Amino acid sequence: MTVSFCGLELRHPIVNGSGTFDAIAARRVFGDALLERFPFAAFVSKTITPAPRDGNPPPRLYETPAGLINSIGLPNKGLRGYLEQDLPELAQLPVPLITNVMGSDAAELCALVEALDDRAEIDAIELNVSCPNVRTGLDIGADPVGLGAVLREARPRTAKPLIVKLTPNTADVGLVAQAAEAAGADALSLINTLRAYAPHPRRARAAWLGNGTGGLSGPAVRAVALAQVREVARRVSLPVVGMGGVQTGAHAAHLLEAGATLVAVGTESFRDPLAATRISRELDDFFAKSGEIVE
Numbered sequence: 001m002t003v004s005f006c007g008l009e010l011r012h013p014i015v016n017g018s019g020t021f022d023a024i025a026a027r028r029v030f031g032d033a034l035l036e037r038f039p040f041a042a043f044v045s046k047t048i049t050p051a052p053r054d055g056n057p058p059p060r061l062y063e064t065p066a067g068l069i070n071s072i073g074l075p076n077k078g079l080r081g082y083l084e085q086d087l088p089e090l091a092q093l094p095v096p097l098i099t100n101v102m103g104s105d106a107a108e109l110c111a112l113v114e115a116l117d118d119r120a121e122i123d124a125i126e127l128n129v130s131c132p133n134v135r136t137g138l139d140i141g142a143d144p145v146g147l148g149a150v151l152r153e154a155r156p157r158t159a160k161p162l163i164v165k166l167t168p169n170t171a172d173v174g175l176v177a178q179a180a181e182a183a184g185a186d187a188l189s190l191i192n193t194l195r196a197y198a199p200h201p202r203r204a205r206a207a208w209l210g211n212g213t214g215g216l217s218g219p220a221v222r223a224v225a226l227a228q229v230r231e232v233a234r235r236v237s238l239p240v241v242g243m244g245g246v247q248t249g250a251h252a253a254h255l256l257e258a259g260a261t262l263v264a265v266g267t268e269s270f271r272d273p274l275a276a277t278r279i280s281r282e283l284d285d286f287f288a289k290s291g292e293i294v295e
């Protein structure tokens with residue numbers, strides 16, 4: 001089941017959600033076996049920022065009955081650390097590389113995009129305008145006018161495909177998607193996590209997460225993702241990377257039926273690093289049996 005996406009030919013439609021699979025650590029653990037059986041058809045890096053960041057204070061994770069709240073806060077080596085240390089390793093992966101970036105204003109975002117444009121190892125750039133966990137970040141993912149203005153500045157800085165990762169934390173995701181399309185995005189990805197709060201299990205009136213709030217992912221958000229992907233696919237003609245709570249081939253098929261071209265697996269990879277391999281096999285089976293009732 002090969003797929004064309006932004007000029008890339010992918011072996012199947014399953015990729016990773018940014019920040020949910022550490023390919024460099026996995027290579028250290030599994031060695032070259034990881035390259036021979038790489039679970040994703042393209043690899044999306046963790047978000048990088050211009051300068052290194054330590055991330056949010058702990059605790060950073062909270063498990064809910066049907067999901068995971070994270071407040072990681074973008075720890076990363078910064079642009080220079082990424083280019084010098086991570087990119088040579090990520091370039092060895094047997095699939096196209098999508099680098100995810102976030103800036104705190106348009107100038108930072110433009111500088112990141114320009115720096116990545118020079119690097120042949122990178123096949124596409126994903127702009128994270130939707131992280132729920134950093135207050136100083138470019139918080140324009142919910143503002144169609146602001147997002148359009150920033151994208152118009154960033155677009156001419158690269159010839160590589162630009163994917164814009166949208167937030168679900170907005171009243172009208174279709175409007176934001178249309179603004180991104182009009183400003184020159186090549187593709188859209190959604191959903192990022194839903195803003196969420198975890199009370200401290202023992203202390204009154206206290207938050208569990210070090211940063212107060214976080215972002216919810218996992219099965220709890222799957223129905224939200226389906227509704228938002230359907231809406232965005234209806235409102236724009238760009239390819240969409242759909243994600244949110246995918247655990248099985250049937251879940252991936254439902255996002256494709258909603259209009260996605262690719263499907264990203266995120267939280268499920270924390271339970272099983274090879275979940276994406278199983279999901280793409282199940283997806284083939286799902287379509288092989290389509291028309292039948294699958295129990």
Ligand code: RRO
Nearest residue numbers: 071072073074131133193215
């Ligand atoms: O690092 C994070 O806390 C984080 C990011 Br950048 C994001 O885009 N979405 C998320 O749930 N967490």
